[in-house]
Amino acid sequence: MRDLSKHMKTKWLLVGLVVVAGVATASTAIGRGRPTANSSNPAADVLARIASSRVTAANVAGRTVSVEARASERGADSTRSLWYATLAGAALAQNAGATSVARHVVDTTGAELAAETDAVASGGPSAFGPSDRSAADVAAGARARAQSVGARLLSAHYIRLFGGTAELVVQPTDPLAFVRSGGANVGALLGDLASNQRPYLVTVVDGDGRPILVLGYTPAVGGGTGQGIGWQAPQADSDAIWGATKPAHRLP
């Protein structure tokens, strides 16, 4: 019995080595040194890593990656889904060597909520490189930092792309004051989660759980240093969005 067990262990060890060697060889061949998606179906792999019902489909046609996403409305929810779609598109584009990423956000009836196309940016971190932090690490760090800025971490949706990142949903004790100084508060909340061009999404909700600020970032798409995204509720006056401050003062 012990010999059989030993034989089985050896057999599985050999199988494992063959699989690992095969994947490593494929990665080197396809990714020119960069890790690639762990699947013969990269789009499915990316969607599995995103693990959100917000992103419904992704595909590559020629040099363009197209991503479909779903949201309930044009404001905060659409912004969040757009970020998820952008992240999926950036990862898939890096894997496929695409030059542009198109995202399309629709509601449950199919009506268009947002449509954006951006160039792929060269450089940035590897989408499929090893994650240097686990879901538990991300949540624990975010929970502690949220407390330090007067907020409670409601959820951390972990995503195993670009080294491991998350959407953080936080509920501050004083939501409007929090978003008024949103630039520094979100910066402190993110801590090193935002280091080295790592993507992130932060959704700040009020006491009733309604979003009042959405702030995100995705590398490898848009400009050379990536693309940021922001949305604020009409009653909010956040200092985290350029050009959006003091609506009453913007123009006479």
Added chain:
Amino acid sequence: MLRSILAMAFVVAAVAAPSALANQGGKFRGSGSDAGSRANITGSASVPSNGGAIATVRVQNTAATGLFQFGHLKQGSSYASDCGGGGTIGYMVERRAAGGSYLCNAFFGVFGLNHKFSTLHVSGSGWNAYIDGSKIDGPYALGFTSGQAFAVGEYNGGAPSSYSMTYGPSGGTPWQYTIDRTNWITINSATNFNEGGWIITSLPSPFSISR
């Protein structure tokens, strides 16, 4: 009488007090039909770790609350914005489709280095950003094809310890607008806007926005 004076003093203070967190100042042309805005922009700014600053040319569509702007960007190490996380320095192209999210593409660059920043709507295509005449970003369809030309200084978060940007410096392109998308016209008359603490010199270019 004393109560009236105190009440008036309170109102004046409330209106005049600059925000410590977010603040814009600059000029806008007031036409509403501008399809582009451009200028050379150069200068310097020192921002704290919890703040940032920009200097841009912008076309803003008031009715539709859309905007497209391009210029210098500097963010402190622990300040996050819709242009990304802390420490982002270079150039920014920010867009907002009418009523939509803000999207900001950030590019590597040297804050304050003299460049010509152009925003231009191309018919049948969308809004584009050009640096020194070369396209860097776009086209983006934003639901509006014209608006008001702006020259903008802005800081967010902690106030900059210094900020001085010149628009249309000697030898560079003065602040200009276009309506027909071909001919650029130098702006010699515009309205200042000031959310507090900005020093905005008068046209013609070069003019400066500082604090």
